[in-house]
Amino acid sequence: MKPLPILAAVLTFGVALTVSSATTSAADGPLVYKGEEGPGAGTKVVLIAGDHEYRSEETVPALARILAKRHGFDCTVLFSQNKKGEIDPAADDIPGLEALKDADLMVNFLRFKNLPDDQMRHIDLYLRRGGPVVGLRTATHAFKMSGDSGYGRYSFQSKEQGYEGGFGRQILGETWAGHYGKNHVMSTRLDLNEEQLDHPILRGVKNPWVEAGGYWADPMPNSTTLAFAQPLQGMTPDSPPAEDKEPAPGAWVRTYELPWGPADSNPGSRRVFTTTYGASEDLRNDGFRRMLVNACFWAAGLEEKIEPDMNVSLVGPYQPNTFRFGGHVKGVKPSDMAGWDTPIPPAGDAKTD
DSSP states (O other): OOOOHHHHHHHHHHHHHTTTTOEEEOTTSOEEEOOOSSTTTTOEEEEEEEOSSSOHHHHHHHHHHIIIIIHOOEEEEEEOBOTTSOBOTTOSOOTTGGGGGGOSEEEEEEOSBOOOHHHHHHHHHHHHTTOOEEEEGGGGGOBOOOTTOTTGGGSTTOOOTTOTTHHIIIIISOOOOOBSSOTTTOOEEEEEOGGGTTSGGGTTOOOOEESSOOBOOOOOTTOEEEEEEEEBSSSSTTSOBOTTOOOEEEEEEEEOOOTTOOSSSOOOOOEEEEESOOOGGGGGOHHHHHHHHHHHHHHTTOGGGOOTTOOOOOOSOBOOOOOOTTOSOTTOOGGGGOSSSSOBSOSSOOOOO
16 A cells, blocks of 8 residues: 555655665555665565564574675565554564565564464465475474464365474475574574585585574475574584584575465465574674675576675674573554664663562
8 A cells, every 4th residue: 555645745754764774664564675775686585583582583684685785685574563562572463474475585472372363374485486495493383373264274284184383394395393402501503414505505505503492393204404403502603512413404595386386477486495503692693694685696597696705794782692482572653663774673671570
């Protein structure tokens, strides 16, 4: 829906005053980071945050800023929000999902969402047309739909024939399979698969390490593992491997097929990159951050544009909170992170509820 003339004038005036940031954010609209120039110019990415523990509301806008500012992608960032329009990881309401209608890539970092049918419809239609997906951490169990939902097949425990394991298993390649390393005690080293070192997503990636504890994963047979997660007995990259834990798949690629086929004659790429990591603190690692940026290029069909020395540095102040349940900064609205220089996350109370 186009803005009213007066509102359009106000928005235009506001953008003129902040043209250096190249971003827009309406009070009740999505957070948009508008790319300027670069290999991703003209490519629209919709990034969705809404998990309870791993601070997706910090990871996702930080990733969007890199894609937009450094590489020219047009990034729309959506959050689960409460009735006040504040970011609320526990809320089952994500305004703005209609942005998926013309998106070239969806980045999903949700957990146990029970969205209303009119919102799930946009995700369903995006997948029916074969839109590519990047899934982070809890996206393997992104949905936990109620019994009266028309989209129960997306639930992480779905038993529907042809859609067992829901969105996680059928799209990303794995549903929730359990922890494989204790958070805040055991970090995780991601060992690159030597047989896949020529894959575009691994181009320039060195020594990826994440602060989040391990997740177990056994991806679908048509998945290709790019990195194996080795739980460590400590919170530094040089910590020794946990003696009782062998490496498990920690990042992989695949393509998906829906049982009912695409909704139209343009099925898209169906490309998927999944990692069982992506907590806000994980993004501080250069190797892991490069892997995520490369994955977005690859999923969107831009693998030829991936350079091993691409700029993947963070944009603006980034000081992630230690992830935990109830640890999000309270009272934040998407517009609080507009621009390149506003802090992510905004300053505020991040004490446990």
